[in-house]
Amino acid sequence: MEYNFKEVEKKWQSYWKEHHTYRVETDPSKPKYYVLDMFPYPSGAGLHVGHPLGYIASDIYSRYKRLKGFNVLHPMGYDAYGLPAEQYAIQTGQHPAVTTEKNIARYREQLDKIGFSYDWDREIRTCDPKYYKWTQWAFIQMFNHWFDNDTQKAEPIAKLTERFAAEGNKNTHAACSETPVFTAEEWRAKNEKEQQEILLNYRIAYLADTMVNWCPRLGTVLANDEVKEGLSVRGGFPVVQKKMRQWSLRVSAYAQRLLDGLDTLDWSDSLKDVQRNWIGRSRGADVLFDVQGKDLKLEIFTTRPDTIFGVSFMVLAPESDYVQMLTTPEQANAVAEYLDYVAKRTERERQSEVKRVTGVFTGSYAVNPFTGDAIPVWVSEYVLAGYGTGAIMAVPAHDSRDYAFAKHFDLPIVPVIDDGEGHDMAESSYDAKAGKMINSGILNGMEVKDAIARIIDEIESRGIGHGKVNYRLRDAIFSRQRYWGEPFPVYYKDDMPYMLPESALPLELPDIDTYLPTETGEPPLGRAKNWKTKEGYPLELNTMPGFAGSSAYYLRYMDPHNDKALVGREADEYWRNVDLYLGGAEHATGHLIYSRFWNMFLYDLGYVCEPEPFKKLINQGMIQGRSNFVYRIQGTNTFVSAGLRKDYKTTEIHVDVNIVKNDILDIDAFRAWMPDYANAEFILEEGKYVCGWAIEKMSKSMFNVVNPDTVIEEFGADTLRLYEMFLGPLEFSKPWDTQGIDGVYKFLRKFWRLFHNGDSFKVSDAEPTKEELKTLHKTIKKIESDIENFSFNTSIPAFMICTNELSALKCDKRAVLEPLVVAIAPFAPHMAEELWHLLGHTDSVTTATFPAWDEKYLTEDAFDYPISFNGKVRFKLQMPLTATNADIEAAVKAAPEAAKWTEGKTIRKIIIVPKKIVNIVLG
């Protein structure tokens, strides 16, 4: 009986569904293990073969952990809010909820066919009010808390107002927006609105006028990680900087904890590096510069206070508040013109013309606190408003950007560091933090490192600044001017935001007639009828961004039906956090930062018991498409095979990879593919039409999308699972290429035949031989360590070798085959389940125990020692395992093969290495 995957897979998939085989409950008698996939956004295109790569890997690991006695939580759900459904709604009028529902159904159908062991009773969708109730709830908590830099954690706002009433804000070190100092009396004298205004500067979720990335085409603002190279990640539309009143989350308050936490995580170094760079901690100093003729101090941040004697000008960001304060009447026109020019430029233009030097003089001069020199203050777009204070001291001799600016505007370049090798200042700046200080008064002769420490001391003792740590990480803009997202639980009274009571949650997304902004430019929610509280206060019109719903979803899976809490204490204390998280590296600076922030915040409040959400993280690589081409001879409808195309003038045309097999075109299918090709003629080589190929991104437009369903139809789910793992290391990006799939398909059928004699199932209860046991134990050992190391691509060859060996031995022993069924169950669950039942078990193979291996079956009595002289292998000697160096030396001397090597020489050294290779050094 040949293996009938269609029948077997269908049978067990419905069995698992019926018996809720993968349902999981908290069970304190067993150790827990939480395996999570990054949940997908259900797009209209459905799954292609690249999507399940990570899901298959995590499923193998989950199944393995279960067989090892762990209580495994392995859930799945949908990140259901997103732009594509909304764009589709704008075009068609179809409610995004309907589109999303349809896409989810399709995803589920595709996922089910692959045989995953998800506990679907725990499914969540971010657009479900029962779920987003807790997203809104968390937002309210963030509004009601502030971050105390002294305790390095979130504290209730009530504690802050108490403090303000008692002592003003001078002793409070909070992560906050710039706030003037006030006394207790002043605080108490303020009215409600004034107090609320100040508290907004402190809240972790706050409303403020901030520079945002505005995308006119999408009609919404975007977070920093949603913009790449000046274009929106979704859609690729231009982005401009714009000041807008927006909700933000004070993620930057957690910068240091987000940085420190990385050391405790089992993530890849490259991913940690990406996060470290994104957080961008740098140590330096804030320094105050006097301004000539003005009662005003200019504050700058620098990481190179040691170069302060070399400052020859200052530069302000165009958006800096200092610009207005420092522009003199004579320069007013020039500055206004420049600001106008900057405002017109998109982010894309600014970034693509980095080398272009622009700027304008304000007319004012600052005073170098150490030299007393007057130094001109300029404005230039190369200084960013959002970093540091939006103003810098420029040291052209030791900063390449300042250098370019000084060269362009002919400003002085004063070297203050001698690198000892005569660096040519006429050519370039010397940026390295090494060398001896010169032209620097009190610092002269010091090494750069010491000079930095010395000058910070000096700055602090003179009261003109202080040492400071700065972070690149910005607060996350949290408002989106879109419809398809979580509504904010916010209403406005007297123009100030207030939170709805928790009892009013969830605040459900209202229906609207079109999904476009209103005529007055308000977000789509401006169209909703009765979008106000019972008391008649208007509700917030913005919705939350995509990352809102994905920031704490892993907590909800622990306790998905709890309507009293995001996660109940008991469930949280049992499941704690995610032991293994699988997903793409593209989330490094978005989701994986926000989630850690969100979790740390809930941790501060005592709602979760672990400070980090994801202990171990693996980034699976992308699967690229392998496109095929046909070559049409220009001006004809004749196509020439790839090998012959050099003789003709041809046009390369993408052809659907689904009508090409092993690069051979199915000519009839091609003629039927598109009407244009119905009468196509072909020039063949050896009777075949050979297609060209290339590796490209998998996408519809390149006709290279391979759907998992078609692979399953032809080869079965188990083959798909094995093949995706066999393709190469999980972390690598690799092209999808069906050429090798026959290999694993053959293997599965071979494995099946081990249990069959002709048409009938047949295993024997006889004692296995030593050789059979060796094969078994060797394989189990290898499989176990491979799974533990996520090296699935090498475990499949181990099974193949095992099958070949057993089949050569004609082994049909139950004692050998049964453990193998359990070992292969994580990889090929359908076949394993069938064989397990054929072996007479009535329970699912899921309830079995992963087989143990024993070293004693792997050792041998004697070993073939390859003997080599000076590293070159010449011959082998069989020696007992217990052989000593003296035995080997004697044996070597006695061996006739060694005579020509050892003659007239002495054996100086014998080295036995782990693989039983003997190296002999002759003298």
Add this chain to the structure above:
RNA sequence: GCCCAGGUGGCGGAAUUGGUAGACGCGCUGGACUCAAAAUCCAGUGUCCCUUAAAGACGUGCGGGUUCGAUUCCCGCCCUGGGUACCA
């Protein structure tokens, strides 16, 4: 520019982290079974030299180094992929 990962047969990729390089699979070649095909099975397959074999030489991007021994470690380059970028 900076940071990270990688470079091994015709192809995907192995190599217990310093120990017989090329496991396993694909592809290719030859053979068995078959009227034939499919399926299955067996053998061969890094390069060069050679009628063949034995034997040999070369071989993990390039150039050096350490070592009895280097795909693996060190130094200097080249190339590919990814991330990031006026962050002072």
